[in-house]
Structure formats: structure tokens, C-alpha cells
Amino acid sequence: MAALRFFSVVKLAPRPLCAGVLLHPASTKFQPHWTNTSKQITTKSHASRHWVAERGVSIGLLGLGAAAFVSPGGAVDYALAATLVLHSYWGVQQLITDYVHTPGGTRFSSMFLKLMAAATFASLCSFNYNDVGICRAVAMLWAL
Amino acid sequence: MALVLRQLGIRCPPAYRLLTPTICSHYAVPLCTAAKQESKSPTRPLSPHVTIFRWPLPMVMSIAHRATGVFLAAGMVGLGLSSVLPGDYASQLSALQTLGVSGFPIKFLLTVPLSYHTWNGIRHLAWDFGRGFKITEVFRSGYIVLAFTLLSSLGLSLI
Numbered sequence: 001m002a003a004l005r006f007f008s009v010v011k012l013a014p015r016p017l018c019a020g021v022l023l024h025p026a027s028t029k030f031q032p033h034w035t036n037t038s039k040q041i042t043t044k045s046h047a048s049r050h051w052v053a054e055r056g057v058s059i060g061l062l063g064l065g066a067a068a069f070v071s072p073g074g075a076v077d078y079a080l081a082a083t084l085v086l087h088s089y090w091g092v093q094q095l096i097t098d099y100v101h102t103p104g105g106t107r108f109s110s111m112f113l114k115l116m117a118a119a120t121f122a123s124l125c126s127f128n129y130n131d132v133g134i135c136r137a138v139a140m141l142w143a144l
Numbered sequence: 145m146a147l148v149l150r151q152l153g154i155r156c157p158p159a160y161r162l163l164t165p166t167i168c169s170h171y172a173v174p175l176c177t178a179a180k181q182e183s184k185s186p187t188r189p190l191s192p193h194v195t196i197f198r199w200p201l202p203m204v205m206s207i208a209h210r211a212t213g214v215f216l217a218a219g220m221v222g223l224g225l226s227s228v229l230p231g232d233y234a235s236q237l238s239a240l241q242t243l244g245v246s247g248f249p250i251k252f253l254l255t256v257p258l259s260y261h262t263w264n265g266i267r268h269l270a271w272d273f274g275r276g277f278k279i280t281e282v283f284r285s286g287y288i289v290l291a292f293t294l295l296s297s298l299g300l301s302l303i
Contacts, residue, residue, distance in 0.1 A: 055272050058265060065262070088217040095214070116221065123224030131233045137223065140237060142303060144246040 054090050061087055072135030080134050081124035089117040201286050209264045212257040219254075251301040259296040263289045 061083050068076050096109045128134065226233050240246075267285050270276045276285050 055269060058269060062262070062266070084220055088213075088220055091213050092217060095210070120221050120224040123227045124220075126227040127224065127233070131227060134223070137226075137233055140234065142251065144237065144241055 050090075057083060057087050057090070068135050068138075072139070074128065074133065077128040077133040077135055078125065081121060081128060085117055085121040085124065088120075089113065202282050205264060205286050205289070209261060209268070212261040212264075215257045216261060248301055252297060255297040255300045256293065259300070260289070260293040263292045263296070 064076065064080055064083055068080060092113055093110065096106060096113065100106050100109050124134065127137070131137075132140065226236055229236065231239075267276070267289050270285070276282065
């Protein structure tokens with residue numbers, strides 16, 4: 001109690017009150033407790049920014065779908081390829097997070113997903129460039 | 145004084161509980177090896193749950209949203225396959241036509257997952273903006289999504 005009275009008299013530098021822990025610059029570095037993720041996650045805001053990005057892409061995809069109806073063409077084709085692949089990649093990544101519980105399984109499926117997403121995007125771009133393109137392809141399927 | 149109490153609490157939980165009635169998380173112990181193994185492949189019988197209780201509409205629609213998403217992603221991969229397989233898209237389409245893939249049924253089969261995922265996706269976005277969480281609203285928006293799905297897939301298939 002006397003110690004507390006001493007501290008109330010002496011003017012201390014303003015610092016956050018944290019029981020028993022002295023704040024040192026090294027210990028304030030963000031240390032995530034998870035282990036089976038890539039090293040890119042270095043800030044606390046990564047997850048919430050990812051969440052916002054997912055919704056942004058979803059809203060963009062809605063607009064793109066409407067644009068594909070209104071003005072089908074090359075630009076919409078490539079934008080659709082990119083947005084669809086990104087949206088699907090993030091969606092299937094959530095599936096892996098939900099259903100794969102082992103760290104080894106997660107790493108394998110995530111790697112396989114990355115491969116599939118890259119290959120699908122490449123093949124869709126090739127389809128847009130060398131063949132009729134996504135919008136035209138749907139129109140041709142509908143004309144059958 | 146509060147600081148002294150907190151220091152006490154960190155060091156001796158039982159005494160702390162006498163001073164302030166709080167739930168102490170220090171007693172939460174992670175699963176030991178035997179328990180972890182047991183939870184992975186339990187030999188004990190499991191109480192029936194999903195097989196005996198009614199499946200509420202929001203639950204079914206949530207699973208359907210995921211299932212249609214997977215189906216659409218697979219379809220997208222299939223469309224990408226077109227540039228990998230031999231022949232151009234037009235010849236591949238005519239090959240599919242000879243197999244009997246054409247007309248209203250196949251269009252309907254393709255538009256139902258797309259329109260359901262889209263309309264339910266809008267419902268999800270409304271939730272993400274914090275709207276429509278009341279139980280009545282959840283069910284009502286669910287029925288609206290189902291109605292829109294039927295109408296839009298019918299409309300798109302009849303083009």
C-alpha cells in the first residue's frame with residue numbers, strides 16, 4: 001500500500017496500465033498463435049480486410065453479371081474470368097478451412113486449390129483470347 | 145487497490161474467486177492425447193441429431209448456398225477445360241449436342257444453381273450490412289430468395 005502511495009506522488013510517464021507486464025517494443029510485435037498459414041499474415045487487420053475484400057468482390061461480380069447481359073464483349077470476358085476465379089478461390093478456401101482439420105491436409109488442399117485456380121484463370125484467359133470468349137460462349141450454349 | 149487484486153488473481157485463482165465471483169479460465173485444460181485420439185475416431189455411439197430433428201429452412205438454404213457455389217466453381221473449371229481439350233468451343237458444343245445436351249432441361253439445370261447462389265448471395269450481403277437478422281426476416285427473405293430463384297431460372301431458360 002505504501003508503494004502505491006509512492007507511485008501516486010511521483011509523476012510517471014504516461015503509459016498504458018497493464019498488470020505485471022512491462023511494455024517493451026520487442027514484445028509489442030504481433031505474434032499470431034496459428035502455425036499452419038503463410039508468412040504473409042503480419043497484421044491483426046489481415047482477416048477483417050480479407051472479409052471486406054470478399055464482400056467487395058461479390059458485389060463487383062453482381063455488377064459484372066449485369067454488365068455481361070447489357071454489353072457483352074472482351075473487357076467483360078476478362079473481368080469475369082478474373083473475378084469469378086477470385087470469388088471461387090476464396091469460397092473454396094473457406095471450405096478447406098471448415099472441413100479440413102489437419103495441418104498437413106490444409107497445406108495440401110490449399111496448394112492444390114492455388115494450382116487449380118491459376119490453371120483455371122490461365123485457361124479462361126486462353127479461352128477469351130483464342131476462342132469465342134465467356135459471354136459469347138454462353139450465348140452459343142443458349143442457342144442450341 | 146484494483147491493481148493489487150488483479151495481481152492476486154493472476155497468481156492464485158482459488159483465493160481470487162473468494163474475493164470476486166468470476167469465471168476463471170485458468171482451469172480450461174487442452175485435450176490430452178487420449179482424449180484427442182478419442183475425439184478423432186470415437187468408438188462410443190453418437191446420439192442421433194441431424195437424422196431425427198427437422199431441418200429448418202435457413203439451415204437447408206445455407207447448405208444449398210455452399211453446394212451451388214461448389215457446383216458453379218466446378219462448372220467454371222469445366223469451361224476452362226474447353227481451351228485444354230482438342231477442338232474449338234463450337235465443335236465441342238456440337239459434340240455435346242449429339243449427346244443430347246440441349247434445350248430447356250439443360251438450361252434450367254444450369255440456371256437454377258446460378259440464380260439461387262446469386263439471390264441467396266444478395267441475402268448474405270444484406271446480413272453482412274447488418275440487416276435482416278430477426279428470425280421472421282430470415283425466413284421471409286429465404287422464401288423470397290426461393291421465389292426469385294424459380295422465376296429467374298424459368299425466365300432465363302425460356303430465352
